[in-house]
Amino acid sequence: MSLGAIPGTGPATSPLPVIKKSTARTMADLPVGRTLVMGILNITEDSFSDGGKYATADEAIGHGLRMHYGGADIIDVGGESTRPGAEPVDPAVEQARILPVITALAKAGAIISVDTMHTSTARAALTAGAHIVNDVSGLTHEADMPALIAETGAPYVLMHRRGDAASMTTEANYTDVVSEVIEELLALRETFLAAGVASEQLILDPGLGFAKDHEHNWELLRALDRFTALGHRVLVGTSRKRFLGALLTVDSKPAVPTARDAATAATSALAAANGAWGVRVHDVPGNLDAVKVATAWSAARVPAL
Numbered sequence: 001m002s003l004g005a006i007p008g009t010g011p012a013t014s015p016l017p018v019i020k021k022s023t024a025r026t027m028a029d030l031p032v033g034r035t036l037v038m039g040i041l042n043i044t045e046d047s048f049s050d051g052g053k054y055a056t057a058d059e060a061i062g063h064g065l066r067m068h069y070g071g072a073d074i075i076d077v078g079g080e081s082t083r084p085g086a087e088p089v090d091p092a093v094e095q096a097r098i099l100p101v102i103t104a105l106a107k108a109g110a111i112i113s114v115d116t117m118h119t120s121t122a123r124a125a126l127t128a129g130a131h132i133v134n135d136v137s138g139l140t141h142e143a144d145m146p147a148l149i150a151e152t153g154a155p156y157v158l159m160h161r162r163g164d165a166a167s168m169t170t171e172a173n174y175t176d177v178v179s180e181v182i183e184e185l186l187a188l189r190e191t192f193l194a195a196g197v198a199s200e201q202l203i204l205d206p207g208l209g210f211a212k213d214h215e216h217n218w219e220l221l222r223a224l225d226r227f228t229a230l231g232h233r234v235l236v237g238t239s240r241k242r243f244l245g246a247l248l249t250v251d252s253k254p255a256v257p258t259a260r261d262a263a264t265a266a267t268s269a270l271a272a273a274n275g276a277w278g279v280r281v282h283d284v285p286g287n288l289d290a291v292k293v294a295t296a297w298s299a300a301r302v303p304a305l
């Protein structure tokens with residue numbers, strides 16, 4: 001395919017990246033031996049960190065390509081904000097936002113996950129070239145998701161959440177957050193297995209920030225090995241989240257989202273050292289460095305005493 005043939009990639013002189021090759025890839029092409037870096041591409045008006053930034057397909061494709069060529073292993077494309085209090089988006093609107101972007105990025109050789117709670121959007125995205133379904137609903141949204149995942153055989157991120165965007169902040173009540181999140185994820189796992197989903201398709205995510213307060217997020221991150229011990233790949237999303245902003249408070253003001261990237265990279269290194277399969281992040285280069293550090297640290301010989 002000639003340069004610029006895909007909308008948004010532009011002529012060679014354009015400041016937007018151009019397609020360097022057009023080979024579609026599969027999950028088998030993902031690197032092994034280190035934690036994967038999933039770059040976030042929110043094509044929404046109201047996501048907390050990057051809402052409204054990629055309002056046109058051209059801008060979204062350009063940013064996706066930048067992350068792809070900048071070393072992202074996976075690009076996570078979403079068209080509906082998941083932040084507390086976000087307005088629901090009609091699946092038709094969501095699909096109009098994301099499908100042209102997924103088509104273009106898949107042609108450029110990106111491995112793509114679709115961040116959606118809608119079964120119809122997940123199906124359309126897989127048809128357009130997405131590889132993974134990333135569903136933050138914790139199965140609170142559409143009951144036919146397990147049937148779709150069984151039918152397609154696609155890898156599926158099963159994330160823990162209580163309630164929906166409107167109610168989740170009031171549902172962060174736990175006696176033992178780690179045990180309860182694990183228990184609730186395992187119950188959801190049963191629903192997927194009963195629908196015919198293969199265990200290997202399921203990627204677990206503790207859902208940091210989703211019906212969790214700051215302390216819960218730290219506890220979950222600290223106990224990540226209990227999640228990896230469940231025998232599934234584990235994905236972790238800390239990127240620029242409020243618990244990092246609160247940690248970095250200066251003069252009683254939490255750090256703004258874009259000032260949270262170094263702290264995010266630190267959490268990515270910790271997650272990688274604890275066996276995470278992937279980290280979902282805004283800043284791809286910094287987090288790629290962080291997981292490489294963790295890989296080298298984990299692989300280093302421990303001298304005998």
Ligand code: PMM
Nearest residue numbers: 047048082136157159205207208237
């Ligand atoms: N967090 C957000 C959105 N999608 N998906 C998974 N699997 N895990 C997460 O932690 C997660 C997610 C919210 O962050 P954003 O608004 O920056 O996309």
